[in-house]
Amino acid sequence: MALENPSKVSALILMGPGGVDTTRSFPTKGLNRLFNYYTGSGPSIEKLTTFIRENLVYKGEEVPAALIEERYKSSIDPEVILKPPLRRPKGIPNFKNFDFTRDPRLLRCDVPTLVLWGTEDKVNRPSGGLSLQRRMPNCDLYYFNHTGHWVQWERSKEFNQITNIFFTIHSLGKVGW
Known part of the structure; x- marks a missing residue:
């Protein structure tokens, strides 16, 4: 929406987003695991446990089994x-569409943007934060040290404070929807 209708967006927060520099390097091990979750033998609690504990967070042993079970149940919902x-793109043209850093509108997107990223993200490379900051003229970047892809879970207190402050600052004087 920030690219297509920026006047309707007062501020934007991106957290370790996918689709950043995906055509500039091979997928990470974590992204491959995510792509493969529904393929092969299909979803399983074992596949999800491995993915969450080895790829989504910095300290996998801290993720409670109940949280993994809850995520697993959601992942096997018949509609899902x-x-x-998320499916692996088929063919080079589709893969290029998967990389939104190739969209020239990013260079003109002056919506105040905050990019949050864990330094130990094993799903989407942390270097993607700098890539976005170079392309977006009004983009701030915040890295969380010793944190994986699940910044909002691993560093929830800090995440909530930073996002609340950012939205408060950048929504002042903006007209609502």
């Missing part, structure tokens, strides 16, 4: 199985 949330 019919339309898995």
